Amino acid sequence: xxxxxxxxxxxxxxxxxxxxxxxxxxxxxxxxxxxxxxxxxxxxxxxxxxxxxxxxxxxxxxxxxxxxxxxxxxxxxxxxxxxxxxxxxxxxxxxxxxxxxxxxxxxxxxxxxxxxxxxxxxxxxxxxxxxxxxxxxxxxxxxxxxxxxxxxxxxxxxxxxxxxxxxxxxxxxxxxxxxxxxxxxxxxxxxxxxxxxxxxxxxxxxxxxxxxxxxxxxxxxxxxxxxxxxxxxxxxxxxxxxxxxxxxxxxxxxxxxxxxxxxxxxxxxxxxxxxxxxxxxxxxxxxxxxxxxxxxxxxxxxxxxxxxxxxxxx
Amino acid sequence: xxxxxxxxxxxxxxxxxxxxxxxxxxxxxxxxxxxxxxxxxxxxxxxxxxxxxxxxxxxxxxxxxxxxxxxxxxxxxxxxxxxxxxxxxxxxxxxxxxxxxxxxxxxxxxxxxxxxxxxxxxxxxxxxxxxxxxxxxxxxxxxxxxxxxxxxxxxxxxxxxxxxxxxxxxxxxxxxxxxxxxxxxxxxxxxxxxxxxxxxxxxxxxxxxxxxxxxxxxxxxxxxxxxxxxxxxxxxxxxxxxxxxxxxxxxxxxxxxxxxxxxxxxxxxxxxxxxxxxxxxxxxxxxxxxxxxxxxxxxxxxxxxxxxxxxxxxxxxxxxxxxxxxxxxxxxxxxxxxxxxxxx
Numbered sequence: 247x248x249x250x251x252x253x254x255x256x257x258x259x260x261x262x263x264x265x266x267x268x269x270x271x272x273x274x275x276x277x278x279x280x281x282x283x284x285x286x287x288x289x290x291x292x293x294x295x296x297x298x299x300x301x302x303x304x305x306x307x308x309x310x311x312x313x314x315x316x317x318x319x320x321x322x323x324x325x326x327x328x329x330x331x332x333x334x335x336x337x338x339x340x341x342x343x344x345x346x347x348x349x350x351x352x353x354x355x356x357x358x359x360x361x362x363x364x365x366x367x368x369x370x371x372x373x374x375x376x377x378x379x380x381x382x383x384x385x386x387x388x389x390x391x392x393x394x395x396x397x398x399x400x401x402x403x404x405x406x407x408x409x410x411x412x413x414x415x416x417x418x419x420x421x422x423x424x425x426x427x428x429x430x431x432x433x434x435x436x437x438x439x440x441x442x443x444x445x446x447x448x449x450x451x452x453x454x455x456x457x458x459x460x461x462x463x464x465x466x467x468x469x470x471x472x473x474x475x476x477x478x479x480x481x482x483x484x485x486x487x488x489x490x491x492x493x494x495x496x497x498x499x500x501x502x503x504x505x506x507x508x509x510x511x512x513x514x515x516x517x518x519x520x521x522x523x524x525x526x527x528x529x530x531x532x533x534x535x536x537x538x539x540x541x542x543x544x545x546x547x548x549x550x551x552x553x554x555x556x557x558x559x560x
Numbered sequence: 561x562x563x564x565x566x567x568x569x570x571x572x573x574x575x576x577x578x579x580x581x582x583x584x585x586x587x588x589x590x591x592x593x594x595x596x597x598x599x600x601x602x603x604x605x606x607x608x609x610x611x612x613x614x615x616x617x618x619x620x621x622x623x624x625x626x627x628x629x630x631x632x633x634x635x636x637x638x639x640x641x642x643x644x645x646x647x648x649x650x651x652x653x654x655x656x657x658x659x660x661x662x663x664x665x666x667x668x669x670x671x672x673x674x675x676x677x678x679x680x681x682x683x684x685x686x687x688x689x690x691x692x693x694x695x696x697x698x699x700x701x702x703x704x705x706x707x708x709x710x711x712x713x714x715x716x717x718x719x720x721x722x723x724x725x726x727x728x729x730x731x732x733x734x735x736x737x738x739x740x741x742x743x744x745x746x747x748x749x750x751x752x753x754x755x756x757x758x759x760x761x762x763x764x765x766x767x768x769x770x771x772x773x774x775x776x777x778x779x780x781x782x783x784x785x786x787x788x789x790x791x792x793x794x795x796x797x798x799x800x801x802x803x804x805x806x807x808x809x810x811x812x813x814x815x816x817x818x819x820x821x822x823x824x825x826x827x828x829x830x831x832x833x834x835x836x837x838x839x840x841x842x843x844x845x846x847x848x849x850x851x852x853x854x855x856x857x858x859x860x861x862x863x864x865x866x867x868x869x870x871x872x873x874x875x876x877x878x879x880x881x882x883x884x885x886x887x888x889x890x891x892x893x894x895x896x897x898x899x900x901x902x903x904x
Contacts, residue, residue, distance in 0.1 A: 288686070340875040343619060343686055344826060347819055348871045355864025362859055474861075479694070486691055523706055525698040532694045540683040549684065 269506030271463040274405045275484035276498045277412045278456020285449025286429035286552040290346025291331045292457040293481025294353025299324045299461025301357045304472035307374040317462040324458015332450035339556035377467040399467040412495035429550035432557040486535045492548045505531045585851035586844030594733020599843030601738035602797035606821025607835045608749045609793030616786035617766030622689030623794040624818030625696030626667030630795025631802040633666035634659045635809035638724040667795020668788040675787025679780035716810035726804040738800035749832040
């Protein structure tokens with residue numbers, strides 16, 4: 247193998263590994279958000295939920311050192327936070343956009359106050375126990391594709407499995423059908439005996455659990471410590487992935503990989519010092535998402551028809 | 561209020577003392593009041609933009625993007641007038657209207673594009689405008705790290721020439737003329753929505769697009785205009801911030817003001833007259849919070865909790881107040897129109 251070929255293949259392997267690594271947490275959050283949106287709730291509060299999940303898993307791991315327990319705690323924190331959000335969205339029928347946005351501000355406040363309370367004002371952020379990349383014998387050593395596909399942490403494989411599970415539940419079970427009916431035509435769903443409120447609570451709580459877990463994923467498998475800026479818009483990226491993936495878990499998986507690839511490519515290109523402005527690559531997925539939902543290509547028909555419309559039972 | 565009082569207690573500070581600092585600094589000291597005014601100007605301009613768009617039935621959330629693009633356009637114009645630049649020094653009374661025009665146009669066109677998509681193609685403006693924020697922020701990052709970057713290690717432009725700064729209006733403080741622009745804008749928005757046929761048609765469009773169409777109004781054009789005005793006000797907020805307070809363009813200049821402005825508009829119940837006091841209260845509280853952090857070592861993020869809980873409670877009570885409880889002999893009240901508009 248010549249020198250330049252070696253550099254190129256090293257570049258591609260690092261790039262693809264990083265793509266999948268970056269795609270993990272946002273994909274997890276996007277899978278949950280798909281359930282919320284299919285039930286008719288646009289849950290913008292996942293940004294804040296991810297932050298709370300990240301904080302919870304960090305604190306539990308810091309005090310107990312048990313990583314699976316921390317992940318579980320993050321999931322429960324996500325569910326707890328979203329009980330409140332679901333109450334605002336479904337029972338109070340507040341504007342989903344406003345409640346979600348304001349909740350994100352609340353989450354930042356809560357997270358930073360709790361973090362300082364728990365750790366005091368020690369300036370040095372402390373590192374914690376983390377998930378490590380798996381080394382599957384033989385497979386991980388395959389040249390090229392081995393480290394990319396088989397050198398991720400166990401959470402990554404869990405997320406991929408959840409994507410398939412989510413697809414099955416949404417499109418092949420009665421629960422999934424009822425959930426989608428509540429987001430498509432709540433009045434019709436109601437007259438068919440489906441409790442729209444219960445379905446929307448379920449959708450919101452599922453998205454809360456997934457977002458909390460995504461926060462745990464970020465802390466326990468990627469960063470290893472907590473900062474207030476740890477989430478920095480990943481919840482909104484997850485919203486974009488849901489749209490880009492046309493409210494379908496499997497397509498969302500592909501969409502998450504595309505977003506991850508653009509992000510990772512931008513990082514690698516900066517290291518290699520090319521003249522392409524990295525912002526073009528970073529902006530590309532958003533531009534594509536905007537085009538996808540603009541109605542230019544008939545994307546309107548795919549969106550759950552009652553998305554963002556509170557349901558009033560007569 | 562009670563919740564945060566307990567939070568203050570947990571820091572070993574008396575709640576009364578903490579609340580005193582929170583409000584004394586911005587409203588009891590001249591210096592603090594100046595800082596409060598500085599934060600009020602962009603907040604109220606964005607809140608006014610929110611009012612114009614949301615009352616016209618256009619749930620725009622892209623003010624972060626309008627803000628940074630307005631700030632970028634204004635900075636570009638201001639840097640052109642630097643001594644030795646292509647245009648050279650320009651008298652302030654010519655520069656200011658041009659800068660306002662530039663900032664307004666930059667934000668207006670940006671939001672107008674989303675309006676166009678909604679009006680002509682039926683795309684969902686909530687999601688599109690959320691995504692467009694990122695694109696605008698990447699444009700800003702490109703500008704300050706590429707073509708407009710000043711020599712130095714930070715991604716920012718050169719300091720804007722002093723001749724382009726907004727004049728300071730209170731001696732001894734940082735308060736600048738931006739607040740006057742905000743007050744004027746509030747007056748104009750009030751005129752537009754309350755006194756002019758165009759504003760009336762925009763509100764009707766927001767209320768019930770089908771009825772507006774039936775009455776012969778061009779709904780698509782009203783939405784487009786609402787988007788343009790709203791984005792323009794957002795861009796103007798960027799102009800004011802960059803000429804009045806930051807005096808240079810840099811990455812992260814918005815700091816979430818595009819979202820806080822929306823919250824201010826909601827607290828003001830989408831009423832343009834109430835915007836300035838609400839924004840002053842909001843801006844003042846964040847100034848007081850910073851003072852609290854310096855003096856009592858209470859994290860300023862506590863005010864995030866205070867502010868967001870206040871909004872959430874207002875939202876919850878708004879909706880619950882009209883919960884149907886049917887007493888015999890009382891006719892049930894109809895829900896207020898505002899709740900309906902916001903939820904679109």
